[in-house]
Amino acid sequence: MKKHSLLLVLLLVLGTVLAACGTSNNTNNGDNAGSDPGTGSGTDGGTEWVNDITILTGGEQGVYFPLGGAMARIITDNVEGVTATGVASGASVVNTNDIHDGNGEIALVQNDIAYYAFEGDIMFDTVTDNFYGLATLYPEVVQIVTSADSGIETVEDLKGKRVAVGDQGSGAEANARQILEIHGITYGDLNAEFMAFGDAAAGIQDGNIDAAFITAGTPTGAIESLKTSTELRIVSITPDKVEELTSKYPYYTSFDISKETYGTDSDATTVAVQAMVIVSKSMPEDQVYEITKALFENLDVLSGTHARGADVTLETALEGMSVEVHPGAQKYYDEVK
8 A cells, every 4th residue: 555655645746847847838838928028029929039040131332231230239228138240132123032941130222122022023033022011211222333534424424334233132233124114225326334332433443434323321331431432423314214213113212412422513313212121921010110210219329320311210210111010119219109
């Protein structure tokens, strides 16, 4: 009898231990998960917080790179348990594809490119929509840059010239293709070179490139570097072509570049799209809420990093938003209205 009693006691103790373990595991995956950053599942389909966040930016001579780095610092310093890193990339189209494929969590892109991705249109063969919008930032200006003595004064003058059209598959390259199309020009009518902004500017300086399409916030670092050694011209797009372009592609708006921006002889008329931040759909609502809150409560870091950072405001955070907003970001906007 004593042996049977001892065995019964052991079985009862073991059952209690197993039940406790089961209760502990269920708690970690249940309604209370996510209360501690980096340990819980958040509120978006049981997805856990991401402790190491990759922010995809653009080329080092553009605006995305410094602003993305500033965003990484803000998130690291203000969102508990999270480290964010800004990395250079091929910019909009590459970033959109990478976020869709799970190769990053946050990215800077053009709002037109985000829209085309969602629609599976223009440069996207299929719907590429594994992301939400987080915020819009500032105007991204299409700048057609050449040296003042190149003889290039109009878009039509680009025919037969060596023209840098942006990184292959980038937002700048999409802008170049569409602007040339409106003028009845194809890549076959010129010597198109796929180049990052810094390489394009160096090519103009060295005489290896006649002109370059650069889509970025102004002033753009690559163009500022170029102007120290080369007298520049920003080629204008005529008002009728601006109207034709904005009618066909509604995310373009007319934009004037003052001659003071780069010390050119005259102002230039061109077009702009909008820079925006996208975030992977896999990011939980509560984490994106904290990230959005951190960014908009530390805008001084953005404005202190680049002139275009001063354009980022809570009041304009949804202007030009071309895709659905992440629920976590929307929650923050709804709270502060």
